[in-house]
Amino acid sequence: MATPTPDNTRDRLLMQAERLFSQKGFAAVSVREITAAADTNLAAINYHFGNKMNLYLSVFQERWVPRAHGVRNFFRGYLSKKSLPQTADIVRAFATAFLEGAMSDDEMRCHINLMLRELTHPTEAVNIVVSEVIRPMHHDIREMIRPSLPENLDIEKLTLSIFSIISMILYFGFAKPVISLVMGREFDPQFKSRVIDHIVSFAMDGMNGLSKEET
Amino acid sequence: MATPTPDNTRDRLLMQAERLFSQKGFAAVSVREITAAADTNLAAINYHFGNKMNLYLSVFQERWVPRAHGVRNFFRGYLSKKSLPQTADIVRAFATAFLEGAMSDDEMRCHINLMLRELTHPTEAVNIVVSEVIRPMHHDIREMIRPSLPENLDIEKLTLSIFSIISMILYFGFAKPVISLVMGREFDPQFKSRVIDHIVSFAMDGMNGLSKEET
DNA sequence: ACCTATTTCAAACGTTTGTATTAAACGATC
DNA sequence: GATCGTTTAATACAAACGTTTGAAATAGGT
Numbered sequence: 272m273a274t275p276t277p278d279n280t281r282d283r284l285l286m287q288a289e290r291l292f293s294q295k296g297f298a299a300v301s302v303r304e305i306t307a308a309a310d311t312n313l314a315a316i317n318y319h320f321g322n323k324m325n326l327y328l329s330v331f332q333e334r335w336v337p338r339a340h341g342v343r344n345f346f347r348g349y350l351s352k353k354s355l356p357q358t359a360d361i362v363r364a365f366a367t368a369f370l371e372g373a374m375s376d377d378e379m380r381c382h383i384n385l386m387l388r389e390l391t392h393p394t395e396a397v398n399i400v401v402s403e404v405i406r407p408m409h410h411d412i413r414e415m416i417r418p419s420l421p422e423n424l425d426i427e428k429l430t431l432s433i434f435s436i437i438s439m440i441l442y443f444g445f446a447k448p449v450i451s452l453v454m455g456r457e458f459d460p461q462f463k464s465r466v467i468d469h470i471v472s473f474a475m476d477g478m479n480g481l482s483k484e485e486t
Numbered sequence: 487m488a489t490p491t492p493d494n495t496r497d498r499l500l501m502q503a504e505r506l507f508s509q510k511g512f513a514a515v516s517v518r519e520i521t522a523a524a525d526t527n528l529a530a531i532n533y534h535f536g537n538k539m540n541l542y543l544s545v546f547q548e549r550w551v552p553r554a555h556g557v558r559n560f561f562r563g564y565l566s567k568k569s570l571p572q573t574a575d576i577v578r579a580f581a582t583a584f585l586e587g588a589m590s591d592d593e594m595r596c597h598i599n600l601m602l603r604e605l606t607h608p609t610e611a612v613n614i615v616v617s618e619v620i621r622p623m624h625h626d627i628r629e630m631i632r633p634s635l636p637e638n639l640d641i642e643k644l645t646l647s648i649f650s651i652i653s654m655i656l657y658f659g660f661a662k663p664v665i666s667l668v669m670g671r672e673f674d675p676q677f678k679s680r681v682i683d684h685i686v687s688f689a690m691d692g693m694n695g696l697s698k699e700e701t
Numbered sequence: 702a703c704c705t706a707t708t709t710c711a712a713a714c715g716t717t718t719g720t721a722t723t724a725a726a727c728g729a730t731c
Numbered sequence: 732g733a734t735c736g737t738t739t740a741a742t743a744c745a746a747a748c749g750t751t752t753g754a755a756a757t758a759g760g761t
Binding site: 301302303313314316317322323 | 717718719720721722
Binding site: 294295392406409427428439442443445448449450465466469470 | 512513647680684
């Protein structure tokens with residue numbers, strides 16, 4: 272993390288609020304809990320953000336979006352090593368960025384949890400999530416992959432495939448406890464890298480089928 | 487639904503509690519809201535269930551699990567039409583059961599939301615979800631698919647593939663609003679059936695790759 | 702009809718919630 | 732070092748929270 276414990280109250284509030292909101296959800300966290308964790312006074316939230324909901328939105332604007340950009344940058348950096356990235360490289364870069372690359376496990380869980388909440392129960396913040404991150408990311412990936420696919424490929428099918436890849440990555444990111452329970456094994460680094468291999472090969476087969484169908 | 491508004495207070499509480507918990511989450515729903523929706527007295531929850539948390543657990547035991555069995559029965563009924571179901575039939579049966587078959591859209595959203603909450607932020611109820619539904623369902627599907635795969639296939643890879651299929655089905659189930667936003671189209675029945683086709687073909691290609699790799 | 706067990710109800714409990722208010726501490730500028 | 736706007740602190744407040752209580756209502760058995 273950039274600053275373990277920021278010296279200014281506002282940033283400490285944002286940091287702790289993000290952590291707690293991602294762990295328990297908006298309603299389950301009290302402003303007292305946040306201000307205590309941020310080691311400041313109860314009134315600090317109202318002074319710096321007006322109210323609790325505005326703090327929640329600010330978490331997305333000032334912490335979640337930058338972090339999403341961090342993931343995107345990792346993704347791009349990973350790909351820049353290849354001169355002519357194939358679809359498999361793109362999928363691997365994407366999965367790696369989310370599952371083992373861009374940040375610590377806790378940070379990633381925090382990130383995904385916040386997003387997932389907005390996906391399932393949108394608040395105002397969903398507009399930020401979709402317009403700032405999800406839609407641009409879809410666009411990027413689609414345009415990267417498209418050259419290696421037939422010209423006449425239905426764009427809907429491609430988009431659905433990208434959603435499918437995202438669904439796998441998200442699922443293996445957020446359902447770790449249940450996956451551990453079902454498979455009876457820890458989600459350790461070796462297993463994680465096998466999961467990434469699986470996602471890549473599964474997705475690649477799916478994408479190959481895509482272009483076969485069409486031509 | 488079986489009983490639109492049950493005549494007994496306990497069932498009305500369970501029904502409204504399920505609806506509200508799935509919409510807003512445990513903490514965001516008050517017992518006053520539930521009892522008002524169930525058209526009964528504030529004290530009813532404590533009389534019938536002891537406390538709010540126990541009501542939440544009872545929702546899973548008495549409403550969620552039976553409904554999951556409903557999905558499973560639809561799945562089995564769908565497959566029983568085929569004498570020798572292929573993997574594609576199994577995947578299609580599974581996706582159909584979740585996305586357009588077993589129950590109404592609202593009911594399914596309610597069902598998936600409750601599960602998703604437990605996947606991401608487990609409470610006591612996660613034990614019910616995993617042991618009563620997810621694990622048995624994994625077992626069933628695995629044993630149905632296994633015959634059509636090579637003998638020496640790594641069981642871990644098969645399990646990961648099943649998780650991947652589940653991830654797609656869940657994602658297309660719960661992220662409908664965002665998918666609509668990104669694709670710029672309604673999630674109408676025609677689109678839904680194309681989504682199922684996509685899931686089946688994508689998953690099938692993934693599974694085929696699975697057996698190719700191994701032999 | 703009476704008694705008993707079960708269920709419903711209105712009212713109140715003590716806490717905790719988000720927010721508002723006021724004064725004190727701080728930091729920069731002159 | 733006095734004065735300014737900015738930030739923190741202590742405290743207050745009404746509203747909402749989950750839970751408890753004891754009385755009223757209801758249902759079933761005799």
